[in-house]
Amino acid sequence: MVDTLALLFPHVAVSGALTVRVAVSYLPEQSAPDQSRWFWSYHIRIENDGEGTVQLLERYWKIIDGRGNIHEVRGQGVVGEMPVVTPGESYDYVSGCPLDTPAGAMSGHYIFVDEDGARVIAEIPEFSLLSPLERDA
Template sequence: MNNSPINIQVETQFMDAQSNPEQDQYVFAYTITIANNAQQSIQLLTREWSINDADGKVTQVAGDGVVGKQPHIGPGEHFTYTSGTVLTTPLGSMQGSYGMLWENGDDIEVPIPAFRLAVPNILH
């Protein structure tokens, strides 16, 4: 059970048309919805990702905002965005965190739970 006032939901999709398995290139899109269940606004300032492929390779990504934005999310509101990543294996995972700032000036690190990236039917 998640008791955090910030709720993260993730949906993933394998991008078959953009992938090239013969070249070990598997493209995945992920759509993330960030819901603010708190009583005050919050702003997403930074992101950090750990991207893992099936060969044990780990790629760390960090930067400002998401998809070029640092959104403000009001109480009871949500923000949804879609981004993507490329793996060299048909199976992998991602996890990370968002650096956010409450309206009152307090900062918070919000974990992004691990999620799987998988070519359809790769797992039985």
């Protein structure tokens, strides 16, 4: 049997009852390699397999470009939202990442709060950002 989710979201991290899945796509129409601009979109799915509701409060991203430079991004919520994820449900969103190199990588974590007010950390799996130039190398 084929695991459709694994095909759609090849990058997965499980943190307790929370699963974070990631699919990434290079966007040639938003990239301009001759101007040192490469752009990727990433689709995140957060699944709550626990028995309690959680709310996403914060995000942390570690972005590494092709030269090894590290960029850290911290902020409230995701794409302007602080979603509530009930037991057995999931939350999806799509965002993007520009780089001035044709390759890089991203990883990080989300901070949630549960029904009791306790903080819950969900890891975001590391995933590569590869332009066609890098994939073919």
